[in-house]
Structure formats: C-alpha cells, structure tokens
Amino acid sequence: MGYYLGVDIGSVNAKLALIDENGSVSQFDTEKVTSSPRAAVSSLIARLGEKLDLKEVIAAGVSGSGKSVIPAELGWTEYSSSLAISSGLLHRHPDVKTIIQIGGQSTLLIELEDGLKKPWKVASNPLCAAGTGRFLEQQAYRIGISLEDFARLALGFEGTAPRIAARCSVFAKPRPILSISSRRGFHSMPCSMHYVRVWPGWSLR
Numbered sequence: 358m359g360y361y362l363g364v365d366i367g368s369v370n371a372k373l374a375l376i377d378e379n380g381s382v383s384q385f386d387t388e389k390v391t392s393s394p395r396a397a398v399s400s401l402i403a404r405l406g407e408k409l410d411l412k413e414v415i416a417a418g419v420s421g422s423g424k425s426v427i428p429a430e431l432g433w434t435e436y437s438s439s440l441a442i443s444s445g446l447l448h449r450h451p452d453v454k455t456i457i458q459i460g461g462q463s464t465l466l467i468e469l470e471d472g473l474k475k476p477w478k479v480a481s482n483p484l485c486a487a488g489t490g491r492f493l494e495q496q497a498y499r500i501g502i503s504l505e506d507f508a509r510l511a512l513g514f515e516g517t518a519p520r521i522a523a524r525c526s527v528f529a530k531p532r533p534i535l536s537i538s539s540r541r542g543f544h545s546m547p548c549s550m551h552y553v554r555v556w557p558g559w560s561l562r
Contacts, residue, residue: 359415364398366423369461369491371397373405394423439467439479447472459490514548
C-alpha cells in the first residue's frame with residue numbers, strides 16, 4: 358500500500374500525518390520545536406521510519422511557517438497553511454463554514470463558501486514575537502492550570518470580559534496579574550486574553 362505524507366512546521370510544534378490510499382489517517386505524530394525546526398522534522402521522520410518503509414510514501418507535502426527547512430531537491434509540495442487547514446477539516450467535516458486556527462505566532466480566520474469550490478476569505482493577525490497560541494500557553498502556566506482548562510474557562514465565562522487595550526502581548530502581560538486578584542477576574546481573564554490575541558477586530562466582510 359502507498360501512503361501520502363503531510364508535515365506542518367510551526368513555530369512551536371511540528372506535526373506529521375500519514376494518509377493511506379483510502380484516505381484514512383494511518384499515523385499522526387507531533388514534536389516540540391526546541392533546538393530547530395529541522396531537528397523536530399528529523400525526529401518525526403525517524404520515528405515514522407521505525408514503523409514502515411519510507412519508500413512506501415508516494416508523495417509528501419509541507420505547510421507552516423517553517424516549511425522552508427525542507428530541501429527543494431526532495432520534491433515535497435508546499436501548501437499554504439490556510440489551504441492545508443481547510444482541506445483537512447473539509448475532509449472530516451464537509452459542511453464547515455468558519456475556521457479559527459490558533460498557531461504559536463499567528464491566528465487564521467478562514468471563511469468558506471461551498472467548500473473549496475469558491476474563493477475563500479482569510480484574515481490573520483500580525484506576527485508577534487511574543488506569540489499568539491504561545492502567549493495563551495504562557496498565561497495558563499502563570500496561573501497554574503493546563504492550556505485545556507484555560508480554554509474551558511474562556512468558553513465558560515458569561516458576561517463582558519474586562520477589556521485589555523494592548524494589542525501587543527508584551528504590554529498585555531501585566532494585566533492578568535491584576536485580574537486574578539478576584540475570583541471573577543480569575544474566570545474572566547482567560548476570555549480577555551483570547552480576545553486580545555485571537556480576535557483583534559477582524560472583519561472578513
């Protein structure tokens with residue numbers, strides 16, 4: 358059987374997915390980017406090579422901010438993050454209309470109409486050295502909870518979350534320290550953090 362390999366190289370993690378000829382996910386793996394994106398990809402490929410003969414890979418594609426680390430002579434096809442994300446979600450959820458993807462450095466807002474048959478709209482926040490998803494991860498760590506619990510607090514908050522005026526993560530960081538001094542602030546702060554880093558007043562209209 359032949360396989361199709363997809364690798365996404367982000368600023369925080371590198372992800373690998375192996376699809377068989379029937380369109381089913383055969384392998385999925387992720388590796389933290391520590392020393393370099395190239396090292397993270399090498400670790401993923403090495404682990405994959407322990408499970409199957411890499412000669413069975415028919416084609417390979419790469420996306421993400423670090424996709425340039427794949428040498429051109431390997432013949433991997435490069436894809437934009439928006440196309441890769443949309444195609445993958447449509448494969449599992451054909452009726453999807455709106456996609457919000459939170460990456461380590463940036464967030465994408467994608468609006469689809471009739472799948473990929475019509476032009477889709479994409480908006481992104483400006484790249485920030487302090488990160489987007491990485492910033493949220495850091496704030497969860499600061500208050501001693503997991504990123505999953507941080508997201509649950511944000512989704513479960515009812516009411517109007519305190520506004521954080523700073524667009525830059527560096528200047529937004531002091532605000533959570535003030536917010537968590539009260540119980541209500543502790544629950545509203547994750548919601549505020551998501552708004553300031555993930556939803557900076559975008560419009561696709």
